[in-house]
Amino acid sequence: MDRPDDAGLDRVTDFLRRLTGLLLDTSGEGAELIEHHVRATAEVLGAETDVLLVPDGATLTVTVRGRSRTVTVHGVPEVFRLDRLTALKPLLTDLAEGRTDLTEAERRLERIRTSPAPYPWWLKLLGIVLFSVGFAPLMQPTWYEIGTTAALSTFVAVLAVAADRRPRLTKVLPLVVAVAVSVLTLELFADDPARGGPVLLMLPALFFFVPGDYLSAASAELAAGHITTGAVRLVYSAFLLLQLYVGVLIGVLVTGTSTRALFDQAATSDLPRWSLFLSWIVFTVGTVLAFAIPLRLLGPLLLLVYLTVGVQSLGTKLIGEVGGTFVAATVLAAVATALARAPRHPPRLVLLLPGFFTLTVGSLGMRGLTTLAGGYVIEGFQDLLKLVTIVVSIAVGMVLGAALATPERPRSRPL
Structure with missing residues (x-):
């Protein structure tokens, strides 16, 4: 059975994993800023993150209170759904400035990831x-x-x-x-x-x-x-x-x-x-x-x-x-x-x-x-x-x- 620290670590890791996947999917113009974005978000959530990045994937090592998880993420770099990237910035801004908590951030991130195309x-x-x-x-x-x-x-x-x-x-x-x-x-x-x-x-x-x-x-x-x-x-x-x-x-x-x-x-x-x-x-x-x-x-x-x-x-x-x-x-x-x-x-x-x-x-x-x-x-x-x-x-x-x-x-x- 997971201890409380493990449960918190798993939530943060899963959030960062999904965030990294979305950033990779919208990185057709370059992936060099993904590492900065993920590390900055991890810091807001009280974690430390090491990122090993390639254009279509990343390996994340997330550490919270001395305990770590390592996950791999895959994505297809494109630029065809920039509405998702546009919606992602306000979410991360609100998270960084304390206007939303992790629970609400998880919901908003999932809505962005699964949202239909804005135009027919x-x-x-x-x-x-x-x-x-x-x-x-x-x-x-x-x-x-x-x-x-x-x-x-x-x-x-x-x-x-x-x-x-x-x-x-x-x-x-x-x-x-x-x-x-x-x-x-x-x-x-x-x-x-x-x-x-x-x-x-x-x-x-x-x-x-x-x-x-x-x-x-x-x-x-x-x-x-x-x-x-x-x-x-x-x-x-x-x-x-x-x-x-x-x-x-x-x-x-x-x-x-x-x-x-x-x-x-x-x-x-x-x-x-x-x-x-x-x-x-x-x-x-x-x-x-x-x-x-x-x-x-x-x-x-x-x-x-x-x-x-x-x-x-x-x-x-x-x-x-x-x-x-x-x-x-x-x-x-x-x-x-x-x-x-x-x-x-x-x-x-x-x-x-x-x-x-x-x-x-x-x-x-x-x-x-x-x-x-x-x-x-x-x-x-x-x-x-x-x-x-x-x-x-x-x-x-x-x-x-x-x-x-x-x-x-x-x-x-x-x-």
């Missing part, structure tokens, strides 16, 4: 379409690109929503989506070189699955000294990117198209300049719906998107693309980190995500690989070299921005 399936579907259509002018500022993206992304969104109800499909979903988009693009939309290269027509519809966020998160973890988590996440990012690449090549083979058709040439712009400005509104609304972000955060996130785009555009004109991207990543990370320090503001990841997507590093990897497959060696390696440079610039900028906005002695309040 058709709104998530619409969100994925808007997310892709808003991004399309960045690839090619043409009406044809927008129309093609609307059609292709609707098909992609149907597959993504269907996979939510069939979890086994998620493991091969990037490959299946890439094959479908490749076949549809080559058969229906890439019939005139004047409308741009097939890869540029495919990319906006695939952007929801392109692991640019994972690539930059991996680089940021490596830059911050989290070698294991950064290296594992980097390998996983490369695997996801290769799935998309192989899917596109399978589509080429199925349609009997020559790989030489995978050129990377943009069409002549026919969009008015004001439409590019409005496209970021469409993109941000799509991000909110696709990633289950509470709708009340749309305004602040839109401001952060325009801040990031504005800084990147100005920086690119003054010091080049790499320098402009580095400065934009630094400013975005600094502002998001500073805002997230307030107890009632959204978590840093939620504030970062839409602005981060505007830096578009993942598409460079896809363009580089497919261009190489098409036999355009010089152009392909140029895209891949640019990918490496931009990824490192974003990662270092994110680390620098967070460091600039973090006080010398940060408070222990989590999130």
